Amino acid sequence: GNSVTQMEGPVTLSEEAFLTINCTYTATGYPSLFWYVQYPGEGLQLLLKATKADDKGSNKGFEATYRKETTSFHLEKGSVQVSDSAVYFCALSDLKGGTSYGKLTFGQGTILTVHP
Amino acid sequence: DAGITQSPRHKVTETGTPVTLRCHQTENHRYMYWYRQDPGHGLRLIHYSYGVKDTDKGEVSDGYSVSRSKTEDFLLTLESATSSQTSVYFCAISESGLGTDTQYFGPGTRLTVL
Numbered sequence: 001g002n003s004v005t006q007m008e009g010p011v012t013l014s015e016e017a018f019l020t021i022n023c024t025y026t027a028t029g030y031p032s033l034f035w036y037v038q039y040p041g042e043g044l045q046l047l048l049k050a051t052k053a054d055d056k057g058s059n060k061g062f063e064a065t066y067r068k069e070t071t072s073f074h075l076e077k078g079s080v081q082v083s084d085s086a087v088y089f090c091a092l093s094d095l096k097g098g099t100s101y102g103k104l105t106f107g108q109g110t111i112l113t114v115h116p
Numbered sequence: 117d118a119g120i121t122q123s124p125r126h127k128v129t130e131t132g133t134p135v136t137l138r139c140h141q142t143e144n145h146r147y148m149y150w151y152r153q154d155p156g157h158g159l160r161l162i163h164y165s166y167g168v169k170d171t172d173k174g175e176v177s178d179g180y181s182v183s184r185s186k187t188e189d190f191l192l193t194l195e196s197a198t199s200s201q202t203s204v205y206f207c208a209i210s211e212s213g214l215g216t217d218t219q220y221f222g223p224g225t226r227l228t229v230l
Contacts, residue, residue, distance in 0.1 A: 004158075006158075031215065032215045032216045034218075036221075042223060042224075043120075043206055043221035043222050043223045043224050044159070044206065044208075044221040045220075045221065046218045046219075046220075049216075049218065051215075051216045089158055089159065091158075091159075093215035093216070093217075094215060101147060101164060101166050101172075101213045102147055102149075102210045102212070102213045102214060102215060102217050102219065103149070103161055103164060103174065104149075104151075104159070104161065104219060105161075106151075106158035106159040106160070107158050108156055108157060108158045109158050
């Protein structure tokens, strides 16, 4: 079956530090990969996505590259801000057979706290 | 922001009582999903719908049922709530249901079963 593994958290950084959150996956077909972010007290919202191997998703200074050879989709940001404090979820949607109905498999989430 | 509301936003109930959570959307999206969020597990799919009256089970469907009689509403029912169903429940919608499609999430319902 499908699974997503994220680096264990929580992660605590100082403002302007470099961020990496690791994400690896297993899938039976040809997945699309996503990073969703959850700010305190809110629902999830899409941060970025990549739908095929070697694609790079980017948004708000965050980037992630779909690496099929290492089955990874690590999230990076060069300089974090206090406002980036949130929970980050890596997820996949497997396209095998074209009948996934868009169902998502999530990692366990990584709590990021950024201090001034 | 996608028009998704969930009700109630918070609920405390007792073991053995029935509970229904409602998800309402104004986007006319065909696909709707219910997830639960628990520490250490991320989000897990409970049930999903691919059209009016068309639903199917997800990863953690035991103890839950769903109904969708209108495009805009997707109901999640706990027939007899248990303490293990204490969680935060999120509804999501998707326009195409394709694996590449973005899902839009509601604000969540925090359910506590005593």
